[in-house]
Amino acid sequence: MTVETAVGLAVVWPLLGIPLILLVRRWPNLREAASLVTATSLFAMVTKVILPAVMAGGRPRLDIVEVLPGLQLAFEVEPLGMLFSMVASGLWIVTTLYAIGYMRGHHEENQTRFYVWFALAISGAVGVAFAANVFTLFVFYEAITLSTYPLVTHHGTEAAKKAGRVYLGILMGTSVGLLLFAMVWTYLAAGTTEFQTGGILAGKVGGWQLMVLLALYAFGTGKAALMPFHRWLPAAMVAPTPVSALLHAVAVVKAGVFTVLKVLVYVFGIDLLASTDASRWLTWAAAFTILAASIIALTKDNLKARLAYSTVSQLSYIVLGGALATYAGVLGGGMHIAMHAMGKITLFFCAGAILVGAHKTEISDMDGLGKRMPFTFGAFLLGSLSVIGLPPMGGSWSKWYLMLGALEAEQMFMMAVLMASSLLSIGYLMPVVARGFFRDAPLEHEHEHESDREGSGIREAPLLCVLPPVLTGIGCVVLFFFAEDLYLLLAGMLMP
Amino acid sequence: MTGGEADLLTRVSDDLPALQIAVPLLSAAVCLLVRRPRAAWAVAMIVAWGSFASACVLLSRVLHGGTISYAEGGWQPPWGIELRIDLLNALVLLVVTGICAIVLTASPRSLDQEIWSENHHKFYALYLLCMTGLAGMTITGDAFNIFVFLEISSLSSYALIAQGTTRRALTSSLQYLVMGTIGGTFILLGIGMIYMVTGTLNIADMALQLAAVGPNRTVLVALACIGVGTGIKLAVFPLHIWLPNAYTYAPAIVTAFLAATATKVAYYVLVRFVFSVFGEPLAFGELRLDAVLMPLAIAAMFAGSFVAIFQDDIKRMLAYSSVAQIGYMVLGLSFASVSGLTGGLVHLFNHAIMKSGLFLVMAAVLLRMGSTRLEAFAGLGRRMPITMAAFVVAGLSLIGVPLTVGFVSKWYLVMGALEGGLWPVAVLILLSSLLALVYIWRVIEVAYFRQPPDDAPEIGEAPASMLVPTWVLVGATVFFGVFTSLSVGLASAAARMLLGVEL
Numbered sequence: 001m002t003v004e005t006a007v008g009l010a011v012v013w014p015l016l017g018i019p020l021i022l023l024v025r026r027w028p029n030l031r032e033a034a035s036l037v038t039a040t041s042l043f044a045m046v047t048k049v050i051l052p053a054v055m056a057g058g059r060p061r062l063d064i065v066e067v068l069p070g071l072q073l074a075f076e077v078e079p080l081g082m083l084f085s086m087v088a089s090g091l092w093i094v095t096t097l098y099a100i101g102y103m104r105g106h107h108e109e110n111q112t113r114f115y116v117w118f119a120l121a122i123s124g125a126v127g128v129a130f131a132a133n134v135f136t137l138f139v140f141y142e143a144i145t146l147s148t149y150p151l152v153t154h155h156g157t158e159a160a161k162k163a164g165r166v167y168l169g170i171l172m173g174t175s176v177g178l179l180l181f182a183m184v185w186t187y188l189a190a191g192t193t194e195f196q197t198g199g200i201l202a203g204k205v206g207g208w209q210l211m212v213l214l215a216l217y218a219f220g221t222g223k224a225a226l227m228p229f230h231r232w233l234p235a236a237m238v239a240p241t242p243v244s245a246l247l248h249a250v251a252v253v254k255a256g257v258f259t260v261l262k263v264l265v266y267v268f269g270i271d272l273l274a275s276t277d278a279s280r281w282l283t284w285a286a287a288f289t290i291l292a293a294s295i296i297a298l299t300k301d302n303l304k305a306r307l308a309y310s311t312v313s314q315l316s317y318i319v320l321g322g323a324l325a326t327y328a329g330v331l332g333g334g335m336h337i338a339m340h341a342m343g344k345i346t347l348f349f350c351a352g353a354i355l356v357g358a359h360k361t362e363i364s365d366m367d368g369l370g371k372r373m374p375f376t377f378g379a380f381l382l383g384s385l386s387v388i389g390l391p392p393m394g395g396s397w398s399k400w401y402l403m404l405g406a407l408e409a410e411q412m413f414m415m416a417v418l419m420a421s422s423l424l425s426i427g428y429l430m431p432v433v434a435r436g437f438f439r440d441a442p443l444e445h446e447h448e449h450e451s452d453r454e455g456s457g458i459r460e461a462p463l464l465c466v467l468p469p470v471l472t473g474i475g476c477v478v479l480f481f482f483a484e485d486l487y488l489l490l491a492g493m494l495m496p
Numbered sequence: 497m498t499g500g501e502a503d504l505l506t507r508v509s510d511d512l513p514a515l516q517i518a519v520p521l522l523s524a525a526v527c528l529l530v531r532r533p534r535a536a537w538a539v540a541m542i543v544a545w546g547s548f549a550s551a552c553v554l555l556s557r558v559l560h561g562g563t564i565s566y567a568e569g570g571w572q573p574p575w576g577i578e579l580r581i582d583l584l585n586a587l588v589l590l591v592v593t594g595i596c597a598i599v600l601t602a603s604p605r606s607l608d609q610e611i612w613s614e615n616h617h618k619f620y621a622l623y624l625l626c627m628t629g630l631a632g633m634t635i636t637g638d639a640f641n642i643f644v645f646l647e648i649s650s651l652s653s654y655a656l657i658a659q660g661t662t663r664r665a666l667t668s669s670l671q672y673l674v675m676g677t678i679g680g681t682f683i684l685l686g687i688g689m690i691y692m693v694t695g696t697l698n699i700a701d702m703a704l705q706l707a708a709v710g711p712n713r714t715v716l717v718a719l720a721c722i723g724v725g726t727g728i729k730l731a732v733f734p735l736h737i738w739l740p741n742a743y744t745y746a747p748a749i750v751t752a753f754l755a756a757t758a759t760k761v762a763y764y765v766l767v768r769f770v771f772s773v774f775g776e777p778l779a780f781g782e783l784r785l786d787a788v789l790m791p792l793a794i795a796a797m798f799a800g801s802f803v804a805i806f807q808d809d810i811k812r813m814l815a816y817s818s819v820a821q822i823g824y825m826v827l828g829l830s831f832a833s834v835s836g837l838t839g840g841l842v843h844l845f846n847h848a849i850m851k852s853g854l855f856l857v858m859a860a861v862l863l864r865m866g867s868t869r870l871e872a873f874a875g876l877g878r879r880m881p882i883t884m885a886a887f888v889v890a891g892l893s894l895i896g897v898p899l900t901v902g903f904v905s906k907w908y909l910v911m912g913a914l915e916g917g918l919w920p921v922a923v924l925i926l927l928s929s930l931l932a933l934v935y936i937w938r939v940i941e942v943a944y945f946r947q948p949p950d951d952a953p954e955i956g957e958a959p960a961s962m963l964v965p966t967w968v969l970v971g972a973t974v975f976f977g978v979f980t981s982l983s984v985g986l987a988s989a990a991a992r993m994l995l996g997v998e999l
Contacts, residue, residue: 067899068907068980139898146897153945161945165937172933176896177926184910184922 003060006049007075007130010085013042014123018116025112032100035115039092042126046082046089054082055489061132070192073139076132078195079492080265080334084258085129087341088251092122094468095246098349101464102242105356114154114240118247120147125251128258134183134193134267137259138175141223144255145171151243152236159238166235171222174229178220182213186267195262197494199269210268210278217263218282223256224319225312227289234308241352244304249311249344254337257318261333264322265493273325274409282323283409287417289316294424301362303351306428307344313421314340314387320414321402327494329405334490335483336398339386342475343395346383347429349469350376357461363432370436372459375466377436382473384429389422394479397486512550513566513579516589517632519543524624533616537604540620544597547631551593555586555986565637573637574698580637584990587841588764589634591848595756596627599852602965603749606859610661610747619659623753626652630761639687639773640697642765646683646729649761650676653754657746668741675738679728683765686721689714690773703773711782715774719783722769729762732789732826733796736819743815748859748868751811755818756852760844763825767841770829771994780832789830794924796823801931805938811858811868813935814851817894820928821847827925828909836912837991838984839905845983846893846901846976853890853969857883860958860966873939875948883958884943886970891936893973896929900977904984 001009017038024030053060054077061076077085099118103111124147127140145168153164187193190200205213222229236248264273273279293313300306317340321333353376354360358369370377386393399418406414460466479486508515523543527536558564558581566579581589600623611619629649633642654676658669691697693714694705706715724735731739739759743751770779779785800820807813825847828840858868860883865872877884893900906929913922957963976983991997 065978067978068904068984071907073899073978135898142897146892156945161941164941168933168937172895173930176930176933177923180906181910181922181926184907184914188911188914 001049003050003053003058004062006045007060007077008062008064010042010045010050010089011075011123011127011130013045014038014119014126017119021112021115021119028104028111031112031115032096035096035119036093038119039089039096039122042122043086043089043093046085050077051082051086053077054079054492057492067135070187071135072133072194073136074132075127075130075136076195077130078266079489080258080262080337081129081131083334083338083486083489084254085126087254087338088122088125088129091246091250091341091345091472094472095242095345097464098245098352098468099242101462101466101468102352102356103240105462105465106240108154108240110154114151117147117150118243121151121247121251125255128255131195133195134186134263137262138179138183141175141179141221141255141259142172144223144252145175148236148243148247148252151247152239154240154243155238163235163238167232170229170232174220174222178216180220182216182220185213185216193267195266197266199265199267199272201268202272206276210272210276211281214268214278214282217267218260218285218319221256221259221263223252224260225253225256225289225315226285226319227292227312230289230293230312233312234305237304237308241304241348241355244308245345245348245352248308249348250341253311253315254341257315257333258337260319261322261330261337264325265330270325270327270330270494273323279323279325283320283411283414286316286320286323287414289313290320290417290421291424294421294428297428298424301364303354303361303363303366303432304348306363307347307351310347310387310425310428311344313425314344317398317402317418317421320417321405324405324409324411324414326405326408328401328408330494331487331490332398332401332403332405334493335401335486336395338486339394339398339476339479342472342479343383343386343393346379346469346472346476347387349465349472350380350383353461353465353469356465357459363435366432367435367439368441370433371441373436373461373466374458375460375470377433379466379469379473380436381433382476383469384425384433386476387429388425392480393476394483395476397480397483509553511566512554513564513581513635514568516547516550516554516635517579517628520547520624520628520631524621524628527617527621527624531617533607533613534604536617536620537600540600540624541597543624544593544600544627547627548590548593548597551586551589554581555590558583558586574696574701577641578637578698578700579635580700581635582990583986583993584767584841585634585764587845587986587990588761589631591760591845592627592630592634592757595848595852596753598965598968599749599753599756599856602752602856602859602962605959605961606749606863607747609863610749611659615659619656622652622655625649626656626753630757633761634764637699638697639690639699639702643680643684643687646680646765649758650680650729653750653758656750656754657742659747659750660745661747662745664741665745668738668745672738672742675728675735679725679735682721682725682728684725686718686725686769689718689721693718699768699773703775706773706778707775711778715778716783719769719774719779719785723766723785723788726762726766726769730759730766730826731819731822733792733799733819733823736796736800736822739819740812740815743818744809744812748811748855748862751815752852752855752859755815755855756848759818759822760848763822763829763840763844767829767837767994771837776832776995786830786832789826790921793823793827793830794921796820796826797924797928798931801928801935804935805931807935808870809868810861810870810873810939811855813939814854814858817932817935818847818851820931821851821894824905824909824925827921828912831912831916831918832995833912833916834988834991834995834997835908835915837994838988839908839912841987841990842908842983843905845987846905846973849901849969849972849976850890850893853886853966853973854894856962856966856969857887857890860962863962864955864958865953870939870942873943874946875943875952877940877944879948879955880957882963883966886963886966887943888940889970890973891940893977895932895936898977899974901973901983902929902977904977904980908984
């Protein structure tokens with residue numbers, strides 16, 4: 001198999017798993033095995049075939065069809081997309097394991113449909129990662145929006161339907177209203193929408209127009225959840241937890257910030273942004289989102305809602321990294337895609353495990369739960385530390401580079417924002433752990449005979465609900481020691 | 497094959513332009529004689545698919561050998577009547593005959609429900625007559641002939657609409673008749689005035705003579721008359737009031753047919769007169785047609801979509817959506833640029849495909865549920881999954897999701913607006929397409945989230961005879977969204993030809 005074939009195959013691979021899933025839908029174990037096999041083989045293909053080629057400096061490219069003159073549907077793998085595809089496909093494996101435990105433990109309905117749309121969404125994410133130009137990226141970006149809609153509204157309730165409206169309204173509204181506009185503008189100005197090292201807009205668009213175009217891209221990418229277009233993310237939390245974990249902490253939102261970062265680096269070009277200062281306002285918009293979302297997170301008692309706002313805040317780290325328009329900033333932003341993914345998916349897995357194991361959703365109800373569910377809360381602690389950015393967690397590296405980036409750009413205020421945000425994230429994440437481990441469980445009168453007897457013992461959620469967060473929690477630590485590899489991979493982004 | 501047979505074949509194929517009109521016209525009479533419903537349908541099917549095949553042959557000939565000029569009865573133009581097929585009307589003819597054939601294929605089951613079987617042969621006769629008129633308007637090179645064929649297609653379409661099951665169909669038909677006659681009269685007036693000035697009825701000759709005469713008041717009034725006349729037939733906002741009723745109360749098959757063809761041919765006539773006869777400098781320089789059409793087009797885009805959102809009958813909702821979509825086509829024309837006109841023409845092609853697909857979905861729902869009101873869609877996502885999937889895909893195309901035809905149209909329209917420096921118009925195009933998201937999603941929510949009432953009839957999926965044509969059209973919305981060389985290639989070549997821009 002040539003690398004180019006592998007690139008095309010990786011995008012359609014999750015789709016190929018769908019007939020398999022449908023074929024064995026009557027046997028749940030086989031059905032989940034089909035998902036698992038698809039996910040694992042995708043990850044193997046991405047890491048074993050495509051990664052070595054990209055690490056060696058290659059840019060495997062596959063042209064599919066020229067849809068309109070100068071508008072190709074084409075894939076080309078560069079370091080950032082490589083990283084994103086590894087994150088999405090790798091975590092898909094863990095999430096599938098987790099989904100087995102969660103969906104069965106929580107007695108969810110229509111599980112076959114769930115796995116099918118999930119596979120479609122992953123295909124969209126890989127397509128976004130490998131897109132060779134803005135047009136292809138846009139195609140798969142919309143595919144993600146549409147394929148995750150049935151997942152968000154999975155329960156089919158009135159609340160799910162309402163949330164679905166917000167979800168679709170904001171994501172489609174921004175992408176059609178702003179992102180498409182930006183794409184046509186780019187095409188008219190540069191004659192192409194191909195991603196190129198160093199950008200394509202230098203000398204084509206200038207002055208205030210550059211800033212407007214940047215705004216169209218930054219706000220048009222609703223999935224990046226830059227305020228005020230962030231409301232869809234908390235709304236999406238009505239979905240089953242595996243969806244929140246993989247899609248709304250990893251695949252969907254990372255597709256958003258990935259788009260912003262990719263456009264900043266390959267359409268505008270870091271040098272153009274640095275020399276014109278066109279992205280300075282974006283650093284302020286990102287800083288505002290970082291702080292405001294953190295503060296809102298503090299006020300949320302529902303664990304998933306709090307995590308959602310934490311995600312909104314963390315996503316803007318990545319936007320900030322790109323907007324700083326410095327070498328270290330972009331590296332930090334890129335790295336944060338992986339680091340935050342690993343940390344946040346852990347936290348969501350834990351939130352789901354708490355729901356399945358103890359039927360609790362509100363943080364104020366979680367007193368003493370850590371003693372009953374030590375593995376879940378232990379994993380939550382690891383994930384929290386990584387999101388806060390403390391060593392020896394992967395999250396500390398991306399934050400380090402982001403701070404270096406702010407320093408390079410001589411924006412001291414942004415350093416302060418990053419530090420303040422760390423403090424705020426301690427404020428909204430640590431109380432969960434502290435309540436769980438150090439408070440006493442309230443006396444539960446309603447629980448009578450049997451639960452009283454085993455009240456002091458360990459009662460975790462099903463194994464498949466607990467193992468995945470423990471694995472990804474450990475993954476946060478492991479990433480700390482692999483930062484150099486990530487650095488080497490991403491450095492290829494800025495070198496011609 | 498003997499020499500004589502080959503000779504005959506060449507002669508027949510040389511006469512294709514005339515046969516394109518003559519065969520459906522005569523076959524309409526055959527349908528009346530046959531009388532048996534399925535036999536009449538078979539006759540109509542052979543003729544419609546034959547016309548489509550002939551349109552394909554003509555198109556490939558135009559592509560390879562340039563414009564075809566056919567002198568009727570051997571009388572040479574400009575004195576005789578000429579049939580003239582160039583890139584522009586070859587494309588329109590392809591759309592008209594193609595949609596005609598596909599919709600006809602889906603018709604028997606739907607007609608069984610809506611029209612008494614003793615009237616079926618009359619229906620097919622009218623259907624073929626209407627097709628004759630539309631094909632005639634498209635390929636004729638004679639201005640007065642346009643009026644004649646317009647009346648043939650209009651009169652038969654009034655009768656087709658009146659076949660609807662409710663009494664409202666009669667009043668809608670009458671309303672369309674009144675409006676359509678006024679429109680036809682304006683067109684005739686316009687043609688008469690040009691004849692006064694130029695002394696010719698041949699379109700190509702008219703253009704030459706007009707250029708020599710230069711703009712004077714008669715010419716400008718003629719242009720205004722033709723603009724208003726085609727505007728009524730095309731249902732340009734605010735001359736659209738006949739359209740929602742006609743589309744709502746006509747039999748479902750008729751709606752699917754007319755929505756994709758009648759307004760499209762009217763658009764073609766407008767484009768033909770504006771760019772081929774009057775020419776871009778006169779129409780946009782002297783008369784400032786853009787100043788009239790652009791605001792109306794934008795108003796149509798918003799008013800049509802906005803009203804569509806509040807409709808409880810989904811067939812009517814799609815009718816209002818058509819008003820908005822016609823706005824996009826007119827907007828493309830009003831840019832008077834290659835990108836804009838390409839957008840308008842490619843949207844003619846694209847909208848015909850998606851709207852006839854959507855109206856066939858309505859026909860299927862009507863067949864099973866007996867209604868196309870929003871309540872009837874409750875739970876259809878599970879009960880008619882294949883039909884509703886077709887609605888979703890065609891609906892996404894209407895919204896303009898990439899890799900569907902709707903995206904292609906929007907791309908060219910936005911590009912046309914930006915090239916002309918009209919960035920607020922580009923914003924409005926994008927905003928109005930979001931309204932489509934709202935009205936399409938209303939139906940999707942009901943179909944997939946609302947449970948059917950307990951007393952709902954037990955129904956199954958639509959019959960294959962309707963599903964296959966529907967999915968051919970829906971498949972085409974995706975196919976031509978990815979492989980655009982036919983639609984965009986033809987549209988942009990036609991736009992260049994009309995604007996006199998070198999290829």
